[in-house]
Amino acid sequence: MVEAVALADIAPPVAAGAALDIEQVSHAFDIDGAELPVLSEVNIAVEPGEFVALLGPSGCGKSTLLRLVAGLDKPRFGTLREDERRIRNPHPSRVVVFQDPTLFPWRTVWDNVALGLEAQGILKSQRHRVDDALDLVGLTSFRNAYPHQLSGGMAQRVALARALVNDPKILILDEPLGKLDSLTRITMQAEIVALWQRKGFTTLLVTHDAEEALVLANRVIVFSDRPARVKADIRVDRPYPRHRGDPYLADLRRQILGLLGLDATW
Amino acid sequence: MSTYSLSDGLASGAPRLSRTPLLASWLRESGVGVLASIAWIAFGLSCLWWQDVGDWSRTHSLGIAAFVIAAVALFGTVGADYLGSAGRALHKRAPWLVALGAFLTLWELATAKFAWLPLPFFPPPQAIIEVYTDDLPKLLDSVLASVKLQLGGYLIGATVGFLTGVSIGWSRAVGYWVHPVLRFIGPLPATAWLPIAFFTFPSSWSASTFLIALATGFPVTVLTWSGVASVSNAYYDVARTLGAKPSFLVLKVAIPAALPHVFVGLFMGLGSSFAVLVVAEMIGVKAGLGWYLQWAQGWAAYANMYAALIVMSLLCSGAITLLFTIRDRLLVWQKGTVKW
Numbered sequence: 172m173v174e175a176v177a178l179a180d181i182a183p184p185v186a187a188g189a190a191l192d193i194e195q196v197s198h199a200f201d202i203d204g205a206e207l208p209v210l211s212e213v214n215i216a217v218e219p220g221e222f223v224a225l226l227g228p229s230g231c232g233k234s235t236l237l238r239l240v241a242g243l244d245k246p247r248f249g250t251l252r253e254d255e256r257r258i259r260n261p262h263p264s265r266v267v268v269f270q271d272p273t274l275f276p277w278r279t280v281w282d283n284v285a286l287g288l289e290a291q292g293i294l295k296s297q298r299h300r301v302d303d304a305l306d307l308v309g310l311t312s313f314r315n316a317y318p319h320q321l322s323g324g325m326a327q328r329v330a331l332a333r334a335l336v337n338d339p340k341i342l343i344l345d346e347p348l349g350k351l352d353s354l355t356r357i358t359m360q361a362e363i364v365a366l367w368q369r370k371g372f373t374t375l376l377v378t379h380d381a382e383e384a385l386v387l388a389n390r391v392i393v394f395s396d397r398p399a400r401v402k403a404d405i406r407v408d409r410p411y412p413r414h415r416g417d418p419y420l421a422d423l424r425r426q427i428l429g430l431l432g433l434d435a436t437w
Numbered sequence: 438m439s440t441y442s443l444s445d446g447l448a449s450g451a452p453r454l455s456r457t458p459l460l461a462s463w464l465r466e467s468g469v470g471v472l473a474s475i476a477w478i479a480f481g482l483s484c485l486w487w488q489d490v491g492d493w494s495r496t497h498s499l500g501i502a503a504f505v506i507a508a509v510a511l512f513g514t515v516g517a518d519y520l521g522s523a524g525r526a527l528h529k530r531a532p533w534l535v536a537l538g539a540f541l542t543l544w545e546l547a548t549a550k551f552a553w554l555p556l557p558f559f560p561p562p563q564a565i566i567e568v569y570t571d572d573l574p575k576l577l578d579s580v581l582a583s584v585k586l587q588l589g590g591y592l593i594g595a596t597v598g599f600l601t602g603v604s605i606g607w608s609r610a611v612g613y614w615v616h617p618v619l620r621f622i623g624p625l626p627a628t629a630w631l632p633i634a635f636f637t638f639p640s641s642w643s644a645s646t647f648l649i650a651l652a653t654g655f656p657v658t659v660l661t662w663s664g665v666a667s668v669s670n671a672y673y674d675v676a677r678t679l680g681a682k683p684s685f686l687v688l689k690v691a692i693p694a695a696l697p698h699v700f701v702g703l704f705m706g707l708g709s710s711f712a713v714l715v716v717a718e719m720i721g722v723k724a725g726l727g728w729y730l731q732w733a734q735g736w737a738a739y740a741n742m743y744a745a746l747i748v749m750s751l752l753c754s755g756a757i758t759l760l761f762t763i764r765d766r767l768l769v770w771q772k773g774t775v776k777w
C-alpha cells in the first residue's frame with residue numbers, strides 16, 4: 172500500500188471520474204450476409220465516479236458494448252457520451268483492459284506499460300509514472316522481461332498497469348481477473364477498489380462472477396441473452412471493504428443468479 | 438544425447454568399469470585431437486613423399502603447413518583445458534579437422550600424385566593455394582567489385598521493398614495500384630530483364646544494380662506486406678485506446694510486429710540476389726567474382742575457378758551470417774529462433 176500512496180502523491184489528481192451516458196444504443200454485426208443483433212436499446216447513465224459491474228450470459232454483447240464506450244467502434248443506433256461530449260473516437264481518458272492482456276511481444280514489460288505515455292508524447296517527463304504503476308502491480312523485478320517470459324496472471328497485471336499509468340477518467344475492465352488464480356484475484360480486487368476509491372475514476376467492469384460484481388461495484392447491471400438488453404439495474408449500497416459472507420450481498424447474489432437463469436438454490 | 442545417457446547408465450550399473458585405465462580415459466578425451474593430428478600429418482606426408490605429376494610450386498610449403506596444423510590440432514586438443522574458450526572451440530571442431538585432413542589427403546593423392554582424376558579439370562590443393570598467393574591482387578579486386586555491386590543493389594532493393602510492403606499493407610489506395618503491378622512483374626526472374634536492362638541503362642553497373650535490387654525487392658515487398666497485413670487488430674485497438682496517432686500505429690505497432698516476416702523476405706532476397714549478381718557479372722559487368730570465373734574458364738584455368746568459388750561461398754555464407762546476427766539482435770523478443 173505504501174507504493175500506492177506514492178503513486179497518488181505524484182500523479183496529479185485529474186478531475187476524477189467522468190459521467191457516461193449510453194442512450195438507446197443498438198448494435199449488430201453482419202455475419203455471412205445475415206445480421207446478428209448484439210445490443211438492443213441499451214440505456215445506462217453512469218454518474219462520475221461510479222463503479223458499475225456488467226453481468227450477462229457469455230456472448231450476449233458485453234465486450235461489444237465496451238468497445239463502443241471506448242470509441243473503437245461506432246454504434247448502429249443511439250449515442251454514447253462522456254461528460255456530455257459525444258464519443259466518436261478512442262481517447263486516453265477512457266482506457267480499456269481487454270479480455271486478453273494483448274501485450275506487445277516485442278516490448279519489455281516496462282516498455283509495454285510506457286505505451287500510453289509514449290503514444291501521447293509525454294514519456295520523457297513522466298517516466299516515474301511507469302515505475303510507479305509497475306510497483307503497484309508488484310512486477311518491478313520483471314521490468315526487463317519480455318511477455319513470453321510471464322505467466323498468464325502476470326501478463327494480466329501488466330495490462331492493468333498499462334491502463335492505470337494513463338490516469339483515466341473512465342476505466343473499462345473486460346474480465347481482467349478471469350485468468351488469475353483465486354488468491355491473486357482477491358488481492359487484485361482489493362487493489363482495484365482501493366485505486367478506484369483513491370482516484371475516483373468511473374469504472375465499468377465486465378465479469379462472469381456475480382460475487383465479484385457484488386464485492387466491487389456500486390451498481391450491478393444484468394443483461395439478457397443476445398441481443399443484450401438491460402434486464403436489471405441493482406444498487407449495492409454497502410460500505411467498503413465488503414465481506415463475501417455478508418447476508419445482504421448473498422441475498423443480492425441469489426437474485427442476480429435467478430435473473431441469469433440459474434436455479435435460486437445456489 | 439541418448440548415447441551419452443546410455444553409457445552413463447552402463448557405467449553406474451557396472452561399478453567395475455568405473456575405474457577405467459588412465460590411458461583409456463585420456464584417449465576418450467584427446468582421441469579426436471590425436472586423430473586430427475594424424476590425418477593432417479598424413480596430408481603433409483602425401484604432399485612431400487611422392488613426386489608431383491605436374492609442375493606446381495607450392496607443394497613443399499603446403500606439406501609444411503599441414504604439419505603445422507597437425508601440431509596445432511594435437512596440442513590444442515590435448516591442452517584444451519589450459520587454453521580456455523579457444524581450446525574448447527578447437528575441441529568441438531576436432532572431428533571436422535579429422536574429416537578435412539582425410540579429405541585433403543585423398544584429394545592430394547587422387548590429383549597431384551597419381552592423377553586418378555583427369556588433371557586439368559581437378560587441380561590439386563597446391564594449385565589452388567598457388568592462385569591465392571600469385572593471383573591475389575586480381576582476386577581481391579574482383580571480391581571488392583562484387584561486394585560493392587551486391588551491397589548497393591541489395592540495400593536499395595531491401596529499402597524500396599520494405600517501404601513498398603509497408604505502404605501496401607497499410608494503405609488500401611496504394612495497395613489498389615501497386616498490387617497488380619507486383620503480381621504481374623514480381624514473379625518474373627530478375628535475370629529475364631538482363632538483355633533489356635543492359636541496353637536501357639547508361640552503364641552495365643547501374644543495370645546490374647537495378648537487377649539485384651529487383652531480385653531483392655520482390656520477396657522483401659511481399660513478405661513485409663503480408664507481415665503488416667497479418668498484425669492482429671487487437672494490437673491496434675490497444676494502441677488506439679492509449680492515444681496513439683496513425684504514425685505511431687505504423688512505426689511502433691505495424692512495423693515491429695511485421696519484422697519477423699520482413700526478415701524472411703530479406704533472407705529470400707539475399708539468396709536470389711546472389712544468383713543475379715553472378716549472372717550479371719558473367720554477362721555484362723567486366724569485374725567481380727562472376728567475371729573472374731568466366732575469365733578463368735576462358736583460359737581453362739581450373740584452379741582459379743575453384744579458388745574463386747571457395748571465396749564466393751565464404752562471402753555468401755558471411756552475408757547470411759551477418760543477416761542472422763542482425764536478426765537475432767532485433768528479434769531477441771522471439772523465442773525459439775533458428776541458429777545459423
Ligand SMILES: Nc1ncnc2c1ncn2[C@@H]1O[C@H](COP(=O)(O)OP(=O)(O)OP(=O)(O)O)[C@@H](O)[C@H]1O
Binds near residue numbers: 202207233236
Ligand atoms: N467483430 C465481430 N464481427 C462479428 N461478430 C462479432 C464481432 N464481435 C463480436 N461478435 C459477435 O457478437 C456477439 C457478442 O460478442 P461479445 O464479445 O460482445 O460477447 P461477450 O458478452 O463479451 O461474451 P463473453 O462473456 O464470452 O466475453 C457474439 O455472438 C459474437 O459472435
Ligand SMILES: [Mg+2]
Binds near residue numbers: 233234235270345
Ligand atoms: Mg467478452
